[in-house]
Amino acid sequence: MSQRVKMKLNICYCLLLFYRPCDTTADLPHTVLEEKQMAVLSCPHSVDGDVVWSKRTEGQDYKILTIRGDTEIKDIEDREKRFSSQADKSLVISKVAASDSGRYLCDRQPAVDLTVIPAGTEIERVAEKSSVTLKCRPTVGGSDVPTWRKDAGQTPAGIRIQVSPDTQTMTITDIRHEDSGLYHCGGKPAAYLLVSTAKTSLPLWLPAAGGAVLLVALTLTIGFVWRRLKRREAESTQNDPTYTEIWEPPKTSNETESPYSLLGHSQESRHSLVGTSGNYEDQWNHQGSRNDEYILLQRTNQTISSV
Template sequence: MKLVISSCMLAFILGCNLTSAIVHVVVQEKDPVLLKCPRSVEGKVTWSRERGGNKVDILTTDGDQDIKHIHDPHKHYSSLADKSLVIFKMKISDSGRYFCNNEAAVDLTVLPSGTHIYETQETLEVTLICPPDVGGSEDPKWSTDAGEIQQGGRIQVSTVNNTLTIRDLQPADSGLYYCGGKPAEYLKVITHDPSERGEKAETTTTVPLTTPAHRDTTKTRKQNKKPKGEKDKKKGKKTTTTLTTTSTQPTLTVRHRI
């Protein structure tokens, strides 16, 4: 029995960037996700995951049949006819780097349900606010998966209103931020819009959760630089760069073919 999936998009992907052959994907737990090989492959494909220095084979598929290499009684993993890997009802433990025939294919981050996603550009400034339900300490600590965040340089921590401010943002600042041990925000820092260098911008982020009204953030966008007097051919106005986010829920339909 093989799965046939009909939908405009299988995974409700919150963030996706391309860096050479590796795709960086951010999803929330309990959502499904579809992971593709970096390139078309012939013959059998073995999918594996690396996390914390440990690499484990998940399954091998030839496009018609799956051979599981791990205990999977709830059918958490499957594949499609093009040998893509499907993971249903994502769990935090599914985070890691995924390999297609030992070639790095996807860096997957699974966020706790309800985690807010905030996208901004490098060199800007952002202020993150500690979740209101964090208690037990008058001075909750800020941290990432790499460890506790220390104040200094570009980092400013306020104990008055429990905020974290990061100036001159860099792509390396991307990640899940915790306050008092609880997820506060997933920050995604992207490089400057390529359109500012005369190239077409292709980065898209879909954010299903509304930005909290209480967030105190600072965000500035630069206007495209064009030769003086150049106008937009259609509207007769100068072209400006804007960043938009959408909130659309894709439809997932699964049919079983016997």
Template structure:
């Protein structure tokens, strides 16, 4: 087992599989930074049904909204994309011009675990304060049964994943409670803990560059 207990209490950005990955809680506001510094015009878009759909363009002092009737998007001075009041459906792949950033929105109170690929990790079923006794493990609405690489204990309902791969990263549900597992490449060191800071929504004249922002 290779678990970093600090990850159970942190939200932040981490990279795995060569792709920048941001993980934020539902019902907060967050931002997606460009993977690299960009000069000139930046257009943020989102992958939907295999296509890139434009969301927001920053061109100097000029900002243009695309496909954003709810005015959910804004920007910061470093051309990060600001997203207001995130929902689970906001999870997905976004693009700063042609560079991809992955966003995962997790339910409030989600426990986070980290593991290095090709190791094993055991996930505990979180306690449900709502009184539900459902301890069925699932992922993407598909129930997890005992199968190669997955083992659900009939005694304590823990879920053990053996020889994990990068694709095993994601949200797992035990009943109504969620656990987020992040698997990183074996050649990479564990991510450095990130200090969270609260911010306000960007204004038209925002000039402060922030390395990391997450508004609660």
């Protein structure tokens, strides 16, 4: 098998090995906790051996805790001893603070997004495309219309927002994922809006059917590539000048005699001319063949020439 064929087949086999059905529910968990609560963060996969927990801040990953057997190695300064682990190697953060908000990774793989909000803040969990009404805290009053703002990101605006001074509420319609965040009313936390992405429910048989179709397509592709490459290899072998046939001259009746001899036996000569004393005596033996030979013998100078 040629190297080209082997390379093509290896590519097809790699596609088969790395095929995995699509996971339509694999969203990163988002945990929202109030200050002073305890957070328990679990690895998204089974763990064996050492485990390293880290936190991603502004695109950089910083190690927090390394678990080696029953030993915990802290890579940060932890005077209050807030960071520890459980038997299943989950990360435990006691008395969470706003500074603990961020994305946590287990063995360099994203595990969970943690958001810490002020104590007493309501959490509104809504789905995309729906609507929600947020209320100011009772302590917010006065004759002025309270100002609404979002703690991080852009505050929703336009026709999707309806603010009521009488009820001190803000209604958001056609909710989007980017609307998630902590909202303030009159400078005080009012509510944390947690928007979940709408998911389409798929039949249980659909992932398996899709995988079967993909495997069949890959199998047919491998067969097509195999036949095409074998045909090309056969054609290249036929056109190779190395295998060109070499013409072989016909054998004479007397195999011991070279077919290229200038002088044959007298009986094989079709036309012969023997000269004596300068006078030539013609002796013809013509048989009318296209392979007639003409042999001239001269006694003088003993010259032999072939016409």
